[in-house]
Amino acid sequence: MSKGVPTMNGPVRRVVTITNPQGLHIRPAAAFAELAQRYTAKVTVTREEQTVDGKFWPALLLLAAEKGTSLTLEVDGPDAAEILDALTEQLAVVFEDEPPIVPPKG
Amino acid sequence: MCRMSEFVVHDAIVPDLQATTKEGVIREMVLALQKAGQFAECSADEIVSAIMRREQLGSTGIGRNIAIPHAKHAGAGKLIGTVALSNAGVEFESIDSQRVNVLVLLISPQDRPGDHLRALENVVRSMRNDKFVEELRQAKSQEEVWQLLHK
Numbered sequence: 001m002s003k004g005v006p007t008m009n010g011p012v013r014r015v016v017t018i019t020n021p022q023g024l025h026i027r028p029a030a031a032f033a034e035l036a037q038r039y040t041a042k043v044t045v046t047r048e049e050q051t052v053d054g055k056f057w058p059a060l061l062l063l064a065a066e067k068g069t070s071l072t073l074e075v076d077g078p079d080a081a082e083i084l085d086a087l088t089e090q091l092a093v094v095f096e097d098e099p100p101i102v103p104p105k106g
Numbered sequence: 107m108c109r110m111s112e113f114v115v116h117d118a119i120v121p122d123l124q125a126t127t128k129e130g131v132i133r134e135m136v137l138a139l140q141k142a143g144q145f146a147e148c149s150a151d152e153i154v155s156a157i158m159r160r161e162q163l164g165s166t167g168i169g170r171n172i173a174i175p176h177a178k179h180a181g182a183g184k185l186i187g188t189v190a191l192s193n194a195g196v197e198f199e200s201i202d203s204q205r206v207n208v209l210v211l212l213i214s215p216q217d218r219p220g221d222h223l224r225a226l227e228n229v230v231r232s233m234r235n236d237k238f239v240e241e242l243r244q245a246k247s248q249e250e251v252w253q254l255l256h257k
Contacts, residue, residue: 022219026174026226030164058168058201064227066220098163100216101156103147103181 010080018069027095029060041077111255113187117142119248120190135211167200176212185221187212
């Protein structure tokens with residue numbers, strides 16, 4: 001700001017599609033929220049009419065976002081554009097599938 | 107699909123958990139599911155280990171004294187679960203560091219991520235209702251819990 005360069009304080013928005021085959025389950029939601037918490041900017045995630053706090057993972061579960069679901073990310077505050085990029089990247093991370101319980105054969 | 111009343115096994119509800127550790131309460135819930143005829147062909151140890159391994163990747167304690175421990179099961183035909191209540195509360199490394207008094211344990215088929223997501227959504231949504239959580243915590247029997255889930 002001191003250099004007279006306008007900062008991108010937002011709000012900035014982007015529609016992203018969930019690509020994780022398991023959808024936005026607890027671990028990706030927690031990783032997303034943890035990243036969002038590093039910034040002072042406000043982060044919200046919207047699915048249709050429902051908007052939730054992007055810094056609180058249990059709230060993200062309310063979106064029940066399966067693979068293919070479109071979500072709108074909105075960042076409002078300092079470095080909004082950069083944060084939006086980082087969060088978009090985070091959402092694309094696929095978490096390794098948890099090994100299932102396998103019933104005994106026979 | 108996936109309202110709590112649709113996946114909770116009535117006979118596996120534990121209204122008065124005796125264990126006081128994370129692994130202990132999970133074991134008690136798994137044994138209750140097996141006693142109710144679910145996953146009886148697996149060893150309880152194996153199911154408990156899978157749930158504990160998942161917890162090690164990050165606690166499923168959603169805050170406000172509630173947790174949703176879970177695992178996937180390769181042989182499960184549909185998502186099922188149980189509800190358990192702990193009067194004393196259990197240390198669970200929850201998001202708000204509070205002890206857990208209400209647990210919803212889920213066992214999901216491997217290939218139905220949507221059902222798992224909708225079950226999580228339903229649990230979180232139900233538990234945002236303070237009155238519901240309060241009534242649940244006061245419940246003293248399987249039947250009382252069951253009635254609350256069907257309200």
